[in-house]
Amino acid sequence: MLSRKDFEKLDKNDNLKDFRSKFSLPEGLIYFDGNSLGAMPKEAALRANEVVVKEWGHDLIQSWNKAGWFHLTEKIGNKIAKLIGANEGEVICTDATGLNLFKILAVALKMRPERKIILMEGSNFPTDNYTAQGLSQIMGQGHEVKFAEKNDILEAITEDVAVVSLTQVHYKKGHLLDMKAITKKAHQVGALIIWDLCHSAGALPIDLNGCDVDFAVGCTYKYLNGGPGSPAFLFVASRHQGKETQPLTGWWGHKAPFLFEQDYEQAKTIWQFLTGTQPILSLATAEVGIDIMVSADMEEIRKKSIKMSDLFIQLIDENLKEYDFCIASPLNSAERGSQISLYSENGYPIIKALIAAGVVGDFRAPDIMRFGFTPLYLKYTDLWDAVQRLKVIMENDVWKKAEFNEVSSVT
Numbered sequence: 425m426l427s428r429k430d431f432e433k434l435d436k437n438d439n440l441k442d443f444r445s446k447f448s449l450p451e452g453l454i455y456f457d458g459n460s461l462g463a464m465p466k467e468a469a470l471r472a473n474e475v476v477v478k479e480w481g482h483d484l485i486q487s488w489n490k491a492g493w494f495h496l497t498e499k500i501g502n503k504i505a506k507l508i509g510a511n512e513g514e515v516i517c518t519d520a521t522g523l524n525l526f527k528i529l530a531v532a533l534k535m536r537p538e539r540k541i542i543l544m545e546g547s548n549f550p551t552d553n554y555t556a557q558g559l560s561q562i563m564g565q566g567h568e569v570k571f572a573e574k575n576d577i578l579e580a581i582t583e584d585v586a587v588v589s590l591t592q593v594h595y596k597k598g599h600l601l602d603m604k605a606i607t608k609k610a611h612q613v614g615a616l617i618i619w620d621l622c623h624s625a626g627a628l629p630i631d632l633n634g635c636d637v638d639f640a641v642g643c644t645y646k647y648l649n650g651g652p653g654s655p656a657f658l659f660v661a662s663r664h665q666g667k668e669t670q671p672l673t674g675w676w677g678h679k680a681p682f683l684f685e686q687d688y689e690q691a692k693t694i695w696q697f698l699t700g701t702q703p704i705l706s707l708a709t710a711e712v713g714i715d716i717m718v719s720a721d722m723e724e725i726r727k728k729s730i731k732m733s734d735l736f737i738q739l740i741d742e743n744l745k746e747y748d749f750c751i752a753s754p755l756n757s758a759e760r761g762s763q764i765s766l767y768s769e770n771g772y773p774i775i776k777a778l779i780a781a782g783v784v785g786d787f788r789a790p791d792i793m794r795f796g797f798t799p800l801y802l803k804y805t806d807l808w809d810a811v812q813r814l815k816v817i818m819e820n821d822v823w824k825k826a827e828f829n830e831v832s833s834v835t
């Protein structure tokens with residue numbers, strides 16, 4: 425049986441423990457939702473103040489040059505590149521994930537004009553699937569989204585598939601797909617691959633170029649701690665840049681925006697994937713979180729994440745056996761990202777009762793309770809304390825209270 429002492433010892437010997445003080449976390453709160461909205465780096469508040477008061481308030485329009493605003497999206501992209509196994513000039517930080525997927529998928533489909541199938545995981549975070557469906561419709565060329573689930577994906581990658589578009593770590597169950605094997609299979613049949621890294625960037629080591637990936641997208645507000653609605657990123661392997669035109673052809677993607685020419689001519693670099701003026705405040709604060717992540721050792725992050733999730737499973741097993749929390753995530757740590765999901769038909773009120781007790785996880789319909797592990801700011805003792813609070817809630821039927829059974833607009 426584990427005891428709190430074991431967790432205290434792990435905290436003492438934790439190589440990443442100094443990172444926690446870089447984040448703003450309310451006293452006593454245990455935060456397992458960094459896979460949905462990462463914690464705020466303390467420095468982000470100072471940076472926001474500097475951008476507003478000095479760069480905007482004092483230097484005004486000069487800041488496009490003087491403060492480097494114009495190149496921020498590319499500068500941050502190059503930092504993200506280091507986290508995902510990409511080279512300089514292959515990543516840009518802009519727009520929302522769904523928008524980036526729209527632009528990239530359009531380019532990928534143009535590169536395989538004779539094929540009509542887009543292969544996706546049906547149970548994936550829906551915006552990716554919605555985007556592919558919307559794009560297929562607007563293109564009007566008979567494209568069709570075909571769905572496969574985890575164990576059937578390799579088999580479903582056949583010679584009629586134009587593009588395989590998958591999320592590396594599943595948002596709900598946390599399973600990790602084999603990027604190398606799936607990318608290889610896609611290429612073997614002549615298809616292109618797009619990886620969504622929303623639940624893996626900043627959570628585990630990623631090697632896009634080592635896996636020969638064509639395209640990728642991802643957000644920065646989850647494990648990269650970029651802030652609510654911070655711009656997402658996109659990766660385009662250099663061999664695919666400056667060829668097919670993406671559909672949102674705004675002035676920022678023009679090869680010379682400040683010549684204000686009449687006709688669109690795309691940039692030959694990753695800039696071709698920009699559309700319009702970028703949200704500088706959001707980019708500037710996102711950069712702070714990304715800088716912290718770049719300064720950490722991703723192998724250490726992965727090691728701690730695995731240790732935490734294994735311990736969490738053990739704690740559930742040792743303390744809450746009689747409540748039938750089924751583990752929805754793979755039990756083998758090599759097959760999952762940085763979260764553990766539990767099935768429970770009463771998941772919604774239980775999560776609400778937990779939040780009221782200062783343990784923030786979240787709920788995904790119809791029956792999944794999610795706990796995300798963010799090694800830079802979570803302590804091992806947080807695991808112990810959270811499970812003890814969950815035990816109190818279960819033993820005393822706290823979750824049955826009416827206040828925990830009313831549905832809020834954001835779950």
Ligand SMILES: *Cc1c(COP(=O)(O)O)cnc(C)c1O
Pocket residue numbers: 520521522523548549551552591595620622623643656
């Ligand atoms: C979080 C998440 C998104 C977010 O999409 P936005 O367009 O940035 O809101 C997209 N895809 C996946 C797989 C996600 O987990």
